[in-house]
Amino acid sequence: MYAGWTDHHRGCDSWLCRLPAGVKLPVAIGLVLAMVAVPARWAVGLWGFAGLLALLLAISGVSVRLVVRKLLLLEPMVLVIAVAAAFQPAGWRGALLLASRSTLCLATMVLLASTTPFMDILRVLRRWRVPPLLVTTLMLMHRYLFVLADQAHRMRRARQGRTFTPRRALVWRHRAGIIAHLFVRTSDRAQRIYWAMSARGWR
Amino acid sequence: MAVNALEVANLSFHYPDGSAALQAVSFVVAAGESVAVLGPNGAGKSTLLLHLNGLLPESRPHDGAVRVGGQPVVRANLPEVRRQVGLLFQDPDDQLFCPTVFEDVAFGPRQLALTEEQVRQRVEEALTRVGLVGFESRLPHHLSQGEKRRVCLAGVLACQSSILVLDEPTSGLDPRGRRELKALLRQLPITKIIATHDLELAAELCPRTLLLDGGRLVADGPTLQLLADEPLMHKHGLERPHLLDHLHPHGPVAGR
């Protein structure tokens, strides 16, 4: 699901992309908070936000198709809850308001994610005094995300090459086995990384 | 009398399940020497290397079994030992754990509590030596295997270690990467200990070889002599490399 999400900010050269994460993150959060805080009677105000977002998207240099694609991927969750919300006294109008607000917030976060490398966000978090253990965990996770996802993918391909009867129970056993194997390798790798860190003086 | 770079005396180590990984290994390496460590899989090469900077045994480095620059590898000396001994791991992905090339090469110097300006200088020097200038903001998972290894080497060089310990440095490299790494290593004048399956690398870079098998040191002598000893090679799961048939008397082989 997340394939292709990762490096879209590499080609991104616009003013928005070059803005430091220390500015973009609080602004994005502020926008979302503002949109969440808009009361139902002033729902028209959401149009203003929509316009602002469209403007930001235009100057961001990020491909609109990309943003729309990412939005569509995440939209179903919004729609499901909106449908459930339609049973409330506010009815379909209320549900529509909720869905619109939520979608705009989603678009904001998608824009942030598309113009800001995750590592930069982590550096901002570190500056904001987020506990070092959490920041280290996030950094290592991000570093080894693709290494492990790659490993899992290769293991699956290898198993597929040896599997001829796609019985569901067997598939479940195989996939669980892959996850287990992945954990074992992860655990060993974590040990080696600790050695590599210690070897260069980390305490 | 010059202090030996490395002294290992009667080193033994057991795995958690009780089996022996190293048995009474002893050898001495003088400053500036290049030594290859050869042996079949499971011989204990990696385990031996991990002892050289005190990563093993985990709880308490044995007093006196390993001495680096005359100092015993004990808990009190670990920071200095780890600065002196630069260890390059087999899988560069295990060692390149920082988000960018710059941060990774800077990791060692930063642990040494240098100023940011000094750190930056060391990183630049190290990257220049390995030929990776301009790679500072590259992400590790975008690098080729050879580039990753060179970044790891830069990370170790930035600490200004006096002993370089390498675990399978050419594994996974394509011929060009291998050539580049060999040229790099040849240029470095510091003490080198290279554990490898690449017998040609050993012949070309290391005049002396330690042969390990089953945790024991079974041979310690001139590389070419050991490699040419076919029965010895076969007995310990290796083979006589064809390189020896094509040696030019004045060719680029170590020891001549």
Add this chain to the structure above:
Amino acid sequence: MHLPDGFLNRPMVLTTAALGTAGLALALRSAKRLPPSRVPLLGLSAAFVFAAQMVNFPVAGGTSGHLMGSVLVAALLGPAAAVVVMSAVLILQCLMFADGGITALGANILNMAVIGGAGGGALYHLVRHLTPSMPFQIGAAGIVAWGATVVASLACAAELAASGTVGWRVGLGAMGGVHMLIGIGEGLITMLVLAAVAKARPDLLVPVETHGFEPIMPDSPPVPARSAVAAAPRSLRPMILPGLIISAAVAMLLAPHASSLPDGLEKTAQALGFAHHQAASPVIPAPLPDYAVPGIGSEMWATAVAGVMGTAAMFLLGLLIAKLARLRRRTRAYV
């Protein structure tokens, strides 16, 4: 179950942010006592969870299920580490993939990391000491994983109800019902993975927190992997009181909100009643019994009290099980 922005009202955003942050902070404090050799394991495990969540488990037709992993990670690393790991994954998903809203991050962390990881994990580790039998432990993990999935979904439904977004009965039926099914997959996958790890590397099944992984000195006899199972989870003790407080707080704060919408509920019930009769839709009936507590008239207080009573009951049950386990261990030691 990643809640997007915009569905929780302001009080709920603040409440869940506070509770989620508190849970994470507690877990971080507990995890700080880990030996440094275990620190990279947290980051790597987070990457592992992310990669594992991408693995497809075909269900029917074209649909497939995925592992969430909170109880799995808790079984492998311990509850506190699991909270940190799952929170890291959620934070990444929110900030890098916009999966899960930023204002809902607190709620998501609360539901999936704290309830799933800490609650489920603590329960699993308590239950696990009944017997060193591996199949029993694995079975327990599966059941706890199912339970954690359901409880997390109920918490999510409660948060939506307390925000006035989705009626409690709708949320309960839809979310709760669906997750009772999803939970089966989660439980099964958790069991299968644990069984595979147990077969390949039983030494990895000892949680990071209780076992310091003290390396063996040369010449000493090797430690069998299972004996570490008997080790008392002393490091869990500091988590019990805060965990209890958080669970009770969640029950008390959220439950009465759900029923403080009398008009809305009545109207919805009527509408639903109509809907049921007309559409004859396969809405799954609420699996849990009524929240009414005999003797207490006001629905709001009844729910709150029921919530606290339920939490207390679970805690006492867990405590009883743990005491029994310790008793059994002691008697066995004398045999």
